Amino acid sequence: MVNQEQLVDAVKKTVSREDVKYVVGYEKGTYGCEVTPSFAHSSEEAEKFIFTPLCVHNLAIYPKLEEKLPLGRDEKEDTRKIGLVVKGCDSRAVVQIIQEKGLKREDVVLIGIPCTGVVNPKKLKSRYPNYAEIVEIEEKDSSFSIKFNEENHTIPKEELLFDACINCEYPNPPIYDILIGEEIKSTNKETYEKVKVVESKSQKEKWAYWEEHFQRCIRCYACRDACPLCYCKECMVDQLDPRWVRRSVNLSENTAWNIMRALHLAGRCVGCSECERVCPMDIPLTELNKKLEKNIMEIYDYIPGISEEAKPLLGTFKPDDPEEFIL
């Protein structure tokens, strides 16, 4: 459980620094126990900051999302830092962006939160169809206590957490400037259970599984927009010449888009599950990302988002990389 006062204090301290523009964190949303990203430009605005098990958003997208409007004649660019409240995976996303030189370490001030897992709103919603009436959700040791219809419900954590959170190996932010609370000692080991389920299917079953999901894709590209690591100025799918993926929505193009998205995140994805959370058509995108993460771990012994100095997976090589498949 994160100490509320400590968090607000840290944010206040950060936002009152002269070299900080604003701090991005979480505040209470508009209904139920919904949480929404919040921006504090002053210490008064920091009062509303919270951290609950529903703080799912990966705020690492915001520094790259900031729009720089054209400057006037005598205007100077505002180069002040942006403060971010980061969980383990969010911090890893920042590390990855820094590693790729998308951001400089000194561009951001990180308020780290050792994270014990966040609730998947989709799981919560399917459990409580009248989700908006939930007023409070609290974390106990191995369960969540949910106040619903003036009753307290206790649900084991695994039933509500994101699949990626259950066996998260990196609950602590690898980089931070201020840490709220103490680092968690974690002995979790990623088991890739869902990936293994799909892997064990036959080739025909695999395609049947994915065909059904990709057929449904409406190509809104919300998965891309929510991803902290999809920060290209122009995405390949938006390019008109060459047109990598056609705009018409059908199985072939949808699959091409999903292959492309997964490949572009190979060795970069930190597994925060944001893509899956925002997908309006419930496509299990994490499985694709986790599959590549697993293989990359096995083949190249590479884990993204751990060190700022590491070189990107696809920008490096070893002369003795495995090549059994090459004729």
Next chain:
Amino acid sequence: MDSFVLLKKTLPTFIEKLSDEYDVFAPTRKDNIFEYKLISKPSDINLDFVNSRLPPKSILLQQTETLFKFKPGRKGKILPKEISEDKKIIFAIRPCDAKSFSILDTVFDSDFKDPLYLSKRENSVLIGLSCNNPGVNCFCTSFGDSPTSSKFVDILFTDIGEKFFVETISDKGKKLVEKITDLFEKATEEDKNLKDSAEKEAIDTIKRNMKLEGVVEKLDEIFESQLWHSIAMKCIGCGTCTFLCPTCHCFDMQDEATLKEGARIRVWDSCMYSEYTMHASGHNPRPARMNRVRNRVYHKFSYFPKNSEYTACTGCGRCIEFCPVNIDIIDVIAKVREVKV
């Protein structure tokens, strides 16, 4: 308006009768997603839903639609697309989504009459299903409608326990029922009362409310307000709100071709993308997310009511429910009303 009742156990027979003449689209379930799909048998239908994930606009305004075909080269020519006259029934459409078609009509049946949309609209019968259990983010009552509103459908079904209370509203609806009257019974006073109490109960379930008085005028005054900056800061520009909106109708046109033939197609587009307004010159009249977020609100709550009798929102709540960062249109309008000029 005539009222009948249809026993629930005769519903499959009813659907089968309809299928003889019409393509029947009805809600089907896959995992947690309900979708309106062309059904092959009555058992495909699942009425255990609040609302479908994608609005049924996707039936009349398909996500990908061919406008015409062409053959390139010196002997190239344009091959106009045949306009299909297939008769459709959209069964169990919610009153809010039915309203969206009346709103879309003002767009596609204005100066330019869009033949593709209008032919489909002309040939489809909307069979509504009252919303007995509105969802948590429903607010159709804010627009003067009701979860059991019969204004925009041809026939309205209301679940009253063992049977459906059936009202025929338009001529299309009446004709359809006349053909198969033997399935229906005349409604009694008791049935009518049951329907009324279901309506009352449904309206009482709706907790959320959007206050609309004065919003059109207020929006005129706050175009340059800081409010838009503060809302847009959160927005990640994913466009989910527009893709899931039953009244959003913007599309992009693209040519797709092989060496031998090609087609001009239209696909859904979203004003939340920067490419949407990008000019060929490289100039973008809505360069920042702020402009785009603002435009979405203005289009729905200012430009639309000024040009037609509707606000381009039906209160279905999809954009609220699926926004990844909880940008809540009810909250936005409440904030609009609060802004001091």
Next chain:
Amino acid sequence: MTVETIQEFEPNIIGFLCNWCSYAGADLAGTSRMQYPPNVKIIRVMCSGRINPMFVVNALQQGADGVLIGGCHPGDCHYQHGNYFTRRRITILKNLLEFLGIEPERVRMTWVSAAEGRKFAEVVEEITEDIRKIGPMKQIRRVNEW
């Protein structure tokens, strides 16, 4: 009935060959009048490092039943190490395709030097036979339903 169903299935294979080694190898196979199946349609690229995995996906979408990627032997790349990068990229692509239920054998990679005309002919023979066995690409073939 389409042509494909009447005749026996002839695989359509796109070969992306690097300018300095494998293309020259293919050239040598030709000038040495070696016999090999005509199923591979060659696109010359300057280096196998030029090959974006989307080239492969797009080829499979647009009518290819298989894709052959040819580069210089490790260490021989004209641009020092372009082929090493491709090796990583294609490994990942094949893993992903396999996971999606698209036969990874449709994407093949080979190292062929400018002197290995014989090897090139053998590789083409092998993959043509392999893909003939797998059959036509069905999963992501683009269907133009205009």
